[in-house]
Amino acid sequence: MFKKTSNYSQGREPELLVGLDLGTSKVAVVVAEREADGDEAQIIGVGQAPSNGIRKGLIVNLDQAVRSVRQAVSDAQNMVGQDIRGVTVAFGGGEVTSIRSKGMVALGRSPRSVAQLDIERVIDAAQANVVVPMNQSILHTIPVEYSLDGNVGIDDPLGMNAMRLDIDVQSIIVPTATIQNVLNCVTRAGLEVNSLVLKPLVSALGVLTPEDALAGAVVIDFGGGTTGIAVFADGRPKHLALLPIGGDHLTNDLATVLKLPLNKAEDIKRTISLSGDFPEGETLDFENHGKAYRIAKSELHDIICCRLDELCDELIRPEIKNAKVTMLPGGVLLTGGVAKTEGIEDFFLEKLSLPARSALPLDANRMPPNRNTQEYASAAGIIKYILDRERDPFRYLDNPSIIKGDKSKPALPKPEPVFRLNTQPGKDKEETQRGDVFDSLKRVFKDIF
Ligand SMILES: Nc1ncnc2c1ncn2[C@@H]1O[C@H](COP(=O)(O)OP(=O)(O)OP(=O)(O)O)[C@@H](O)[C@H]1O
Ligand SMILES: [Mg+2]
Structure with a gap:
């Protein structure tokens, strides 16, 4: 007898995760599929199109760039036989600044366990020391190092006991206009932007083994x-x-x-x-x-x-x-x-x-031939970025308020003082906890915007 076992048969379609890499030479679209309730995603297609209207990573002709994105998306859709709507976009170009800052919070006179709120507070403290120049925006806030009672190299302080929590964060700042042009381009191509990510980060995630990332390594995406x-x-x-x-x-x-x-x-x-x-x-x-x-x-x-x-x-x-x-x-x-x-x-x-x-992409053997080479490392890394952020919302904090800006105004909208991490609907207790995190992070970023 035919036994219903797959998620399809239970009416739960696998979820598509899509990365769009806006390159100077080519635009690439990587599509991965994740079974409902699954943690891992499998790359099922890679679309591409020659890139026009992008120079040195920067959009210089919007119409041409939109056409390239449409072409790459249509190529990917043909390959996977499904429609693409929401994408995580990797981009680069223009002036990118990385600023390091430190924060510290006291946990008490005697050691106690670090709570999520403490992590939010310490990020808040570090952020308070960052001055964002006019017409620039924070794209990512990345915790670089936690210390507990002066002991450096703590991977995840949550639940550990100490009297003092220190953090070193890296803020990635890019011109607001660059972000807005990327958003215009991608939305005009008929897509929804789930989040934006800076290219060097996803290139690294695309090729670095966890061992190399732990030991120390440099990734150069040429x-x-x-x-x-x-x-x-x-x-x-x-x-x-x-x-x-x-x-x-x-x-x-x-x-x-x-x-x-x-x-x-x-x-x-x-x-x-x-x-x-x-x-x-x-x-x-x-x-x-x-x-x-x-x-x-x-x-x-x-x-x-x-x-x-x-x-x-x-x-x-x-x-x-x-x-x-x-x-x-x-x-x-x-x-x-x-x-x-x-x-x-x-x-x-x-x-x-x-x-x-x-270095080839780590997932090269799951990618189509000729689209699994070094050129596609950053696109493949976007899928790893999406998954990493879901596993650990504090690993790479981004600023989706930029994405939610009012696009009807030609001038750049002032980002709303809302910091929200990507979650999926219907996820219960964990989601509620993350909801609390969002609320706290709103406070974190309020001062900045
Ligand atoms: N076999 C090769 N030997 C040397 N260079 C090559 C070779 N194949 C491709 N290239 C060069 O690689 C570059 C394109 O690389 P890639 O596709 O990674 O760029 P991109 O992602 O579109 O651009 P960017 O990330 O800089 O915006 C081109 O300059 C091309 O000439
Ligand atoms: Mg590239």
């Missing part, structure tokens, strides 16, 4: 228009940064120096090896529009290395230092399209004196 940096230790992001330089700069350098059209420079870039172990005098010979070219491989190598040297010395190394993490035994995980460059691991090993490897 994309088309940006380079994202995330330094993790003790399982938490200690520092996030986004640089407005990516693989397109390497292409432009080649095109400019060699006086080649961009598409040819792009093709050549993908053949270059950074190892430099080609025989002396070896050349690359090719024809373009009837003209014959002969370029020394050493010259191509030098052009690319010159730009990468500068990027490492001037920008990447200082950002890693900013994280103030002394040990990074997990080394450097390189991802994003440029991480496919031959010899890039050795280049970074030498430059940063850390073991380096090119």
Whole structure:
């Protein structure tokens, strides 16, 4: 006899979790499915479309960007055979600032157990020390480290006994206009924005194993228009940064120096090896529009290395230092399209004196072929971000009041003083507890907005 066992048969459809990655080279949409009542989600499709109207991660032409998003979503819908409405959007671009601040609360004269309210209070205290510049908004508030009675490295203080709770938080601040343009773009493409996340964070979640995140590691997402940096230790992001330089700069350098059209420079870039172990005098010979070219491989190598040297010395190394993490035994995980460059691991090993490897998404074997490479690490990481936040609402606090702003006004709306974490309806006691958390967090953020 046919036995009804699946959730479908009980009328409970699996839930779709969707991540939209607004990249400079391509827009990617990752769709995962989670069985009703399940904790884990399985990636079932990856849509993509060439990205137009986005430069250095920033939307520069809204109509073109909207078209790219629609195309990528339609590609994903065709792949999974379901409609997509709500998305978590990863974006980057423009000025991104990471500010660290500290907070402390006394728990009493004798040790007592840390309650949720104490965690809210200590975040509140740390937030009170952050000054948000005009026309900028806090996108994320990330607890970096808890200490109890001066003992650092506490993973989760809830329920532990102490007399004093300290916190170190990282606030990620981005221009309000950048956020508003992303929201406009995605909603005009017919989607609902569930939440927004900064790209370097999801790139890291897409490739970092829990062991590397605990031990200490750097993730560098080298994309088309940006380079994202995330330094993790003790399982938490200690520092996030986004640089407005990516693989397109390497292409432009080649095109400019060699006086080649961009598409040819792009093709050549993908053949270059950074190892430099080609025989002396070896050349690359090719024809373009009837003209014959002969370029020394050493010259191509030098052009690319010159730009990468500068990027490492001037920008990447200082950002890693900013994280103030002394040990990074997990080394450097390189991802994003440029991480496919031959010899890039050795280049970074030498430059940063850390073991380096090119990293595929952790879920690569569940993703479709050709859409499971380094370019898709950040999109895959969005699903991990959604799940992580559900498991631990205090891990990455975001500011959904930005999303709920009044879009009828052309001017940027003043965000409501409401801080709400994403929950799903009908979730009982746990939901009520989280509801209390929201109320408390309203107070936390009230002063800021
Ligand atoms: N095999 C390869 N060798 C070198 N570079 C490559 C290779 N394949 C792709 N790239 C480069 O990777 C970049 C695109 O990477 P990716 O898809 O990760 O960017 P993106 O996510 O769209 O952009 P961003 O995150 O910067 O906004 C392009 O500059 C492309 O030239
Ligand atoms: Mg990217």
